[in-house]
Amino acid sequence: MNNAYKKFGYFYDEIMACVNYDLWLEFVEEYLKVGDSILDLACGTGTFCNLLALKGYHADGLDLSESSIEIANEKKKLNRLDINYRVCDMSKFKTDKKYDCMTCLFDSMNFLPKKKDIQNMLSCVSKGLKDNGYFICDIFSKEMLKEYSNNEMHEDYETFKIDWYTKKVKDNQLHHDVIITEKGNQPFTETYDEYYYDIKDISHKNLKLIKVCGDFNEDLQDEDERILLVFQKI
Ligand SMILES: C[S@@+](CC[C@H](N)C(=O)[O-])C[C@H]1O[C@@H](n2cnc3c(N)ncnc32)[C@H](O)[C@@H]1O
Known part of the structure; x- marks a missing residue:
């Protein structure tokens, strides 16, 4: 799951x-x-x-x-x-x-x-x-799988910033680590995976x-x- x-x-x-x-x-x-x-x-x-x-x-x-x-x-x-x-x-x-x-x-x-x-x-x-x-x-x-096989994105929003790392960990699997830092708070990380079909x-x-x-x-x-x-x- x-x-x-x-x-x-x-x-x-x-x-x-x-x-x-x-x-x-x-x-x-x-x-x-x-x-x-x-x-x-x-x-x-x-x-x-x-x-x-x-x-x-x-x-x-x-x-x-x-x-x-x-x-x-x-x-x-x-x-x-x-x-x-x-x-x-x-x-x-x-x-x-x-x-x-x-x-x-x-x-x-x-x-x-x-x-x-x-x-x-x-x-x-x-x-x-x-x-x-x-x-x-x-x-x-397949193009997106290739593009995101080793990708990072850093973005500032009004109340938080985001550091987003995506890596291909298997032939068909992209792993995402999304680090969100709200102003004045400790960062937290959400991780999830997506699968190529x-x-x-x-x-x-x-x-x-x-x-x-x-x-x-x-x-x-x-x-x-x-x-x-x-x-x-x-
Ligand atoms: C990229 S978001 C897209 C959300 C929405 N369809 C949109 O266009 O904004 C992917 C969504 O899939 C949901 N999701 C992932 N696995 C799921 C599952 N097994 N059953 C229902 N929702 C799921 C996530 O919680 C998330 O909201």
């Missing part, structure tokens, strides 16, 4: 402020109709669920990180949105209703350590989707792969860091 994002959730939104979630929304909306229901797996602090709910979709989210779900619930209250969040492992979830669409964005699937976990997750997805419903996800590419590892008999692309609707190129996949339940 990955030990990701124990306290990281409290800092996540500031670190991700540069990410354009609207591009994800635009991409996902191609597969949605007014009023559709969407479950965002590994929803983090709920930024994507908020965007969906603000557009009138019925969004729910789950994530393994308690700190992330705590922030997601605060953001939902602030925006008076009706979103159901729960702390849950995406390789072992059940739903009490069927969804039109499920998403799992920002290389969250790469947090699952084993092919078996991916298979379990896809089974849960397939069970929780309506017939013809969509599953939209992304995985990181090939497109063919993300397959399930009831989910038909209908689209593969690099960044948002562009054809997949060798230099792309992210691979976007769209499946339809058959």
Whole structure:
């Protein structure tokens, strides 16, 4: 089990402020109709669920990180949105209703350590989707694995600084050490791992792969860091 994002959730939104979630929304909306229901797996602090709910979709989210779900619930209250969040492992979830669409964005699937976990997750997805419903996800590419095989990033934010070290520790495994120092406090370290998967590892008999692309609707190129996949339940 990955030990990701124990306290990281409290800092996540500031670190991700540069990410354009609207591009994800635009991409996902191609597969949605007014009023559709969407479950965002590994929803983090709920930024994507908020965007969906603000557009009138019925969004729910789950994530393994308690700190992330705590922030997601605060953001939902602030925006008076009706979103159901729960702390849950995406390789072992059940739903009490069927969804039109499920998403799992920002290389969250790469947090699952084993092919078996991916298979379990896809089974849960397939069970929780309506017939013809969509599953939209992304995985990181070989290019990204190479780029982050020995990487460091140092960034100052308003109330904390971050020192982020990423190392390839096995052929398919990136190890992250994220040291966060809040002003006036002792640093603490979050460590977690991500695992490389090939497109063919993300397959399930009831989910038909209908689209593969690099960044948002562009054809997949060798230099792309992210691979976007769209499946339809058959
Ligand atoms: C890179 S973040 C992406 C968060 C969010 N999807 C976004 O786009 O902002 C990866 C997320 O995966 C979550 N995660 C990792 N393993 C998980 C698991 N087994 N089940 C559910 N969530 C998990 C982490 O807690 C974290 O919030």
